[in-house]
Amino acid sequence: MAYESGDLDATLAAAAGDDPALLGELRGAFVESAEKQLDLLKRSRCDGNWTVAAMRLKGLAASFHAEELLLAAENALEAAPGEPAAIRNIEHVLARFSGKVSSPFGV
DSSP states (O other): OOOOOHHHHHHHHHHHTTOHHHHHHHHHHHHHHHHHHHHHHHHOOSHHHHHHHHHHHHHHHHHTTOHHHHHHHHHHHHSOTTOHHHHHHHHHHHHHHTTSSOOTTOO
């Protein structure tokens, strides 16, 4: 799947207007919130907690039009609680959103 942050970037830009500092703060807040939900997902010890954390992550992604994160959260909802592949997928998406990893396609 190719990485596409256009919708997320457009949503953040619409909220920040012409203020690059605010844009950076909004992106940071988005990533921080998503990482918090990922942490809760990783620490889930029951189906209910896993589902709640994945739903919160999905809601956050939908609110900001972060399609790739939305798909990763949906995959987590369909996976068994604690599924390492689901967690790694979300980690990878968040790493790219925060600029820690580039896309495998160079995009």
